[in-house]
Amino acid sequence: MSATAAARTERLTVRYGRTIAVDAVSVDVPKGSVFALLGRNGAGKSSLLRCLLGWQKATDGRCELLGDDPWKRRARLMERVGVVPEEPDAPREMTPRQLGAFCARLYPSWDAKGYDARLARFGVPPSTAFGRLSKGQKGLTQLSLALASSPDLLLLDDPTLGLDPVARHAFFDEIVAELADRGTTVFLTTHDLAGVERIADRVGILKDGRLLLHEETEALKSRFRAVRYRSEVTEGRTDFGTELDELEPVRVKVRGWGIEAVASAFSDERFERFAAKDGIVDAEAAPLSLEELFLAVAGEGKDLAR
Amino acid sequence: MKRFAAVALREIAERRFVLVAAAAAAVLPFLVPLLPSVPGSDAATARAVTALVLACTFGAGGAVLVGASVVGRELAEKRLSFHFARPLPAAVVWGGKLGGGLALVLLAELVVYLPASIASGRFPGLVDRFDAPAMAALLLLAVPLFLIAWVASVAVRSRSPWLVVDFVLLAASAAAVFLLGRRLLRYGHVPGPSAALAVVGVLLAALLAGTLAQVAAGRTDARRGHGAQSLALWSVLLAGLAVGASWVSRTVDPGVARLQGAMAEPAGRGGDWAVVAGSTPGAGSGTSAYLLDLAGGRSVLLRPGWMTTVSTDGSRAAHVAAGGVRGAKVELEAIDLRTGDAVVLPLSEWPDGIDLTPDGRRLAVVAGGLCQVLDLPSFRLLASARVPAERWAFAPAFLGSDVVRLLPKHLRSGENAARSPGPVPDPDSWEMRVASRRMVKLARLQVSALPARPPDPKEPGREPRYAFLPGPDRSRVVLFGLGSTTGARLLDATTGAVLASVDAAAAPGPRGFFLSDGRVVLSEPDPDGLTLHLLSPDGARLASIRMPAPTHGLRFGSEPGRDLLQVGLARDEARTTWGWYLVDLATGTVTPIEGVPPQRSWWSGALSYPAPGSPVTRLSNDADGRLVLRDPATGEARPLTRGGPPGK
Numbered sequence: 001m002s003a004t005a006a007a008r009t010e011r012l013t014v015r016y017g018r019t020i021a022v023d024a025v026s027v028d029v030p031k032g033s034v035f036a037l038l039g040r041n042g043a044g045k046s047s048l049l050r051c052l053l054g055w056q057k058a059t060d061g062r063c064e065l066l067g068d069d070p071w072k073r074r075a076r077l078m079e080r081v082g083v084v085p086e087e088p089d090a091p092r093e094m095t096p097r098q099l100g101a102f103c104a105r106l107y108p109s110w111d112a113k114g115y116d117a118r119l120a121r122f123g124v125p126p127s128t129a130f131g132r133l134s135k136g137q138k139g140l141t142q143l144s145l146a147l148a149s150s151p152d153l154l155l156l157d158d159p160t161l162g163l164d165p166v167a168r169h170a171f172f173d174e175i176v177a178e179l180a181d182r183g184t185t186v187f188l189t190t191h192d193l194a195g196v197e198r199i200a201d202r203v204g205i206l207k208d209g210r211l212l213l214h215e216e217t218e219a220l221k222s223r224f225r226a227v228r229y230r231s232e233v234t235e236g237r238t239d240f241g242t243e244l245d246e247l248e249p250v251r252v253k254v255r256g257w258g259i260e261a262v263a264s265a266f267s268d269e270r271f272e273r274f275a276a277k278d279g280i281v282d283a284e285a286a287p288l289s290l291e292e293l294f295l296a297v298a299g300e301g302k303d304l305a306r
Numbered sequence: 307m308k309r310f311a312a313v314a315l316r317e318i319a320e321r322r323f324v325l326v327a328a329a330a331a332a333v334l335p336f337l338v339p340l341l342p343s344v345p346g347s348d349a350a351t352a353r354a355v356t357a358l359v360l361a362c363t364f365g366a367g368g369a370v371l372v373g374a375s376v377v378g379r380e381l382a383e384k385r386l387s388f389h390f391a392r393p394l395p396a397a398v399v400w401g402g403k404l405g406g407g408l409a410l411v412l413l414a415e416l417v418v419y420l421p422a423s424i425a426s427g428r429f430p431g432l433v434d435r436f437d438a439p440a441m442a443a444l445l446l447l448a449v450p451l452f453l454i455a456w457v458a459s460v461a462v463r464s465r466s467p468w469l470v471v472d473f474v475l476l477a478a479s480a481a482a483v484f485l486l487g488r489r490l491l492r493y494g495h496v497p498g499p500s501a502a503l504a505v506v507g508v509l510l511a512a513l514l515a516g517t518l519a520q521v522a523a524g525r526t527d528a529r530r531g532h533g534a535q536s537l538a539l540w541s542v543l544l545a546g547l548a549v550g551a552s553w554v555s556r557t558v559d560p561g562v563a564r565l566q567g568a569m570a571e572p573a574g575r576g577g578d579w580a581v582v583a584g585s586t587p588g589a590g591s592g593t594s595a596y597l598l599d600l601a602g603g604r605s606v607l608l609r610p611g612w613m614t615t616v617s618t619d620g621s622r623a624a625h626v627a628a629g630g631v632r633g634a635k636v637e638l639e640a641i642d643l644r645t646g647d648a649v650v651l652p653l654s655e656w657p658d659g660i661d662l663t664p665d666g667r668r669l670a671v672v673a674g675g676l677c678q679v680l681d682l683p684s685f686r687l688l689a690s691a692r693v694p695a696e697r698w699a700f701a702p703a704f705l706g707s708d709v710v711r712l713l714p715k716h717l718r719s720g721e722n723a724a725r726s727p728g729p730v731p732d733p734d735s736w737e738m739r740v741a742s743r744r745m746v747k748l749a750r751l752q753v754s755a756l757p758a759r760p761p762d763p764k765e766p767g768r769e770p771r772y773a774f775l776p777g778p779d780r781s782r783v784v785l786f787g788l789g790s791t792t793g794a795r796l797l798d799a800t801t802g803a804v805l806a807s808v809d810a811a812a813a814p815g816p817r818g819f820f821l822s823d824g825r826v827v828l829s830e831p832d833p834d835g836l837t838l839h840l841l842s843p844d845g846a847r848l849a850s851i852r853m854p855a856p857t858h859g860l861r862f863g864s865e866p867g868r869d870l871l872q873v874g875l876a877r878d879e880a881r882t883t884w885g886w887y888l889v890d891l892a893t894g895t896v897t898p899i900e901g902v903p904p905q906r907s908w909w910s911g912a913l914s915y916p917a918p919g920s921p922v923t924r925l926s927n928d929a930d931g932r933l934v935l936r937d938p939a940t941g942e943a944r945p946l947t948r949g950g951p952p953g954k
Contacts, residue, residue: 016529055390055526075395083391090388093320105312106392 005064006031006153006185007052012061014047014209021047023209024061029202031152034179034186036196036217038294039206045189046086048206049157052187053083066153079107082146082184084159088138092131096124096141100148107149115148122170136167143171147178154178156188160195168195175199193291203290205297212297217290224293225266229275229283230258243277246270251296262288262296309394313402317376318410324368328414331360335422350426357422361415362444368411369451376407377521378459387526396522404517408452415445450506453513457535460520464532475540482547486554493558494610494628495592501553508546515542553588559607560586562596568933568947570904570925572864573597573623573912574616574662575778577920580904581614582933584947597623597641598946600921600935606646609639613660615912616643622666622682624912626657638671640682651685658715659701660912670702670710670738677702677712679740689743698733701913703780705737711780712736713799714751716773716909729754730770735783735799749802756787756795757809775908777820778915782843784818784826794818794828796845805845819862819871819906822915827871827891829860836860838873840891851894853887863903864916864923866936872903901926901934901943 007029014022022044029035039045050056051063054074063070065077090099096119104110119126122140124133133141139159146154154175160168172195178184179199190196197217204214213220227247244252247263247270258281263271266285275283288296318325335357339349380386389399419441423429430438461472490497497505516539524531562568565584573579582605583595595608597616608614611627623641627650638651638660657673668688669680675696679689693700693712700712714733735748753772771789782805786794794816796806808816812831819827824843829836835855840848853873859881863872869892877883888897903926906913916922924936930949937944 050526053391055387057523057527057530074390075393075398077393078391079393081391083387085384085387085391087384089385089391091316091320091385094316098319102312102316103392105308106394 004030005067006033007035007063007065007155007187009048009052009063010061012048012051012063013059014044014051014056015059020209022051022058022206025206025209025211026061027204027211027214029185029187031185032183033202034175034200035188035202035204036200037187037189037204037206038191038193038196038290038298039189040298043206043298044209045206046157049155049187049189053081053155054078079109079149080152082149082151082154084139084142084146084154084156086157086159086161088130088135088142090130090138090142090145093129095127095129096133096144097126099130099141099145100126103145103148109150111148111150115144118144118147118174122174136163139163139171140167140174143174147174150182151184153185153187156186156190158189158191160190160192168192171195172199193289193294197290200290205294207298220293221287221290223264223266224288224296225263225271225285226288226292227261227263227266227271227274227283227285228258230281232279232281243274243280247274251299258282262292264297309398310402310405313389313394313399314406314409317403317406318413321372321375321407321410324364324372324410324414325417328364328368328417331364332357332418332421334360336425353422354426354428357419357426358441361419361441364418365411365415365445365448366451368414369448370455372407372411373452373455374459376403377456377517378463381460381524381526381528381531382463384526390525396525397518400518400521403521404514407456408449411448411452412445415448419445450509450513453510453517456517457513457520457539460517460528460535461532464528466529466532468529468532468536471540472536475536475544479543479547482551486551489558490554490592492609493592493594493607495557505546505550508542508550512539512542512546515539557586557588557592558594560594562598562605562946563948565594565596565933565947566950567931568927570598570922570927570933571614571907571910572904572914572916572922573614574618574620575664575914575916576616576618576620577916577922578602578620579616579623580922580925581608582947584933597625597643599643600925604643606641606643609637611639613657613910613912615660615662615914617662617666618664619666622662624660624662624669624671626653626660638669640669640685642683647683649683649685651680658699658718661701661703661710663704663707665707668704668707668740670704672700672702672712677710677738677745679710679738689738689740691738691743691745693736693745694747695731695733697731700736701776702738703776705780708740710738710740711748711799712738713776713780713783714774717771730772733774735802748800749798751783751785751797751799751802753785753791755804756785756791756793757811758790758792773908775818775820776913777826777843778822778824782820782824782826784820784828786817787815792816796826796828796841806839806841806847808839814857814859814876817860817862820915821871821891822865822917825891827862831857831860836875838889849891849894851889851891851896853889853896859884861905863905864925865918866903866923867938868918870918872899874902874905899926901928903927 005028009025009027011024011026012022013024037045051058052065054070057071068077070077100115104112124137124141160171176199200217203217203220205212244261248265249261250264252261271285335353338352338356344352461469516535519538520531520535523534562582564586568582568584570580570582573581578599578601580598582598583593585593597606597608608625609627611625613626616623623643625639627637627639636653636656638653639648641648653673655674657671660671662669667682669682671678675693677691677693681688698714699716699718701715702710702712705711713735732750732752734750737746769789770791773786773788775784781799783797783799785797792811792815793809795804808828808830810816810830812833817829826841828839836853836857838851842848857875858879859876861874865871871889873889874884874886877885886899888899928934932945932949933947934943934945
């Protein structure tokens, strides 16, 4: 067990019949970090999260949450974990105020004032039945519930799915504030790459149940670059098609103006050596957004874990 | 407890519309008497019946509605995760949902029920036939319904392969329960309240275990939850079914050695077989009966019935059993004693008598005034003829494989002065010739010659009744009077001639009994006691033996040896206490014996006279109530059954 890991999986595998949803995934989320697990629909993100929450038993492998087995110690662990599910799951007939009252009886450190303040800040009517709230209001209510228990760990399963930009912004702002105030560990799965880019300090990319990549965001962004260049035929040149090998491209596209690639092993030295090669003209490298990086990686599916 | 209450209250709050609907429904019983078609005198009844129907409807409907939604719907809508994202142990989630759901349903029932009950002045009951315990049982039916709805909704909504397992096991369990129940009823064991409670208990335990496993092991995973539910549910149910099957097996067929309060009766002329019937502890009020081979130790389980006879060679038995569920039909069983196989022939009514040929190949049965001879084991009809004496019951007896002698036994059931006024007609003795299928009249047996007893002020209107006891070879019968007639006659069955007679007005009236060698014992009661007269087969008096007083009743047992006869004498007028004696007919000595030997019943439709000293003549119940078999050489008693009173 890792004393510094808030969440950890070790060769975690989830099968549904013959379908492998999560395939021997090992992840470490250090305490105080924000880990974003990215992946397309059906990549296995929610299955992995459900195992971490102790809602579902893994087929194989193991997982830990705050140093404990979530399947065996779920009830106790949930005192320290805030959860925002993919689909709002609060009882539809209960109002946000009633939900707060209900949860207040279950958590030892329930922050009722903070809960009410957040609802007010989000503009969620406290006396309207949960089922009648807008999707954004539901998401924000669930986030308020998750944060009001003063959790050590927040587990968010695609929490901004279907939210409008304002609600999404408010959602992430609240998480940022929580991070600033309490240093809560966050484990989230999301498709909202722009939103998560500003808060995630670690990123994992899951594809078809396999973890393709898992590292710190900055390190990731520093080793991934968009590389553009023109390739000319010169006498004696023999490395056509392999000139990018040292940069370990995950995607190469031939455009009318030249070649565009995404390098996964970028460094200044390597790029200089590449740019100085015979026949390489107008080579330039540009940083990638998390979304571009995700598209390149999730589209190719190579195992890029470092 | 705080968390449990939080979950339970949330369930109630979520479905508070059920209570609102119940409150609205509670008004309806008070409006029904206002309908023009309801007379004012019936207002209270109309109100109570309406409330009863509504309370039951709310109980059943609410249980199904709430039970199906309490977990199944949340699981299908992926909202059960709300509870599992909280610090709530699975048992608390389960218990809270169960407690809240059930409390809501029962509360709704009470909301409907109580106002009408109180207003009708019948609190805590409601309608006359539905007093408080009956109403409570009716209202509590909502509990199993609630759990069944919970289990079914999870199973259906999960759409997992376990659904197939559920259906297969449900069908198999239903079939097993049906077969077990049918076996119980076929063998005359009606399950008592404790058995019914045990079944309900197992069902509730299985449903509770299933729902708990579904929540605890499945959590938010519907398929896994369904699997856990099915495993737990069927484990408990199948274990219960196995225990139930074992109980049914032990109840129906406990084995001769486990019987309590057992009674025995000779079966057939051979002397080796006896019918032994008794009860077993924990088996309710039913009894189990066996055909027991006292020489070989084999036993064959019998269905509840009457008249059992075994062929002289011991190859086959015939038994009249109560067939169908609750004995609604009558069936004739022919049992192959070598293999235990039985073939069954349905009968239209209880037969008056049956008999087997010595080789067990033919069966004669008299039922509904018809005598039939059947081939065994095919039950092929060889001959059938009506016995021309509708008011009398007849017992058949093979004189050879082709001749059946039919001697009257008694007036048929229901034949009395009210139905057939006038004097009782004298019956005839008959013979049926199987080959020619003819019925031949032998003689008229005059019952009208028996004297009438002086009118007894204690028993006014007592009718004349008669009984015939056939001899071992059916050549003679003993006729004796019952009811308002008295006296006994030894008659020649082929001529109707009176060979001997005893007339005595003192109670219990003269009786008679045949010895296996054809000699006859006639009793002659007098105000001071009773004398037994030993007669030769042709009616000549051989000896007279005075029996010790008091003698308020007389019973005959077996012949444990040559010239030895067991005789029982009632010691009180109520005939509750009997003393048994061994009468040495050669010397005239009378010796008290311990225990109670099997008594011989003149009304048996398959009366037989086993040879003196044969195993059945050595049976008796000892002082502890055990059926014992005495060794003729040592006199030692070997217990065949348990002692004690009939088990419950």
